[in-house]
Amino acid sequence: MREALFNVAKHTGTLQAFITLEKSNGNIQLAIRDQGAGFLQDEIMNQGNGHGGLDHMKRRLKLIDCRLHVHSQPGKGTEVIIDIPSELVNT
Secondary structure, three states, X not given: OHHHHHHHHHHOOOOOOEEEEEEEOOEEEEEEEXXXXXXXXXXXXXXXXXXXXXXHHHHHHHHOXXXXXXXXXXXXXXXXXXEEEHHHOOO
């Protein structure tokens, strides 16, 4: 979540983000949404060069069996969703 919020402050042109935490399909979902600049997600997410905050987030989350989903369009903001298996969370 921290990395996603830093990305909002650094790249989006806005300092406002919306954070939600909910249970969905047996998992916990943490979502960070902004209404900032957005980007071409396929270009950024499929670079495969090992650089960038989103790529680092994706690799670190995978190590603990979590998944990262990013939805973004230029001019329409970005949504970063982290799927956390419920067994990793003490409820």
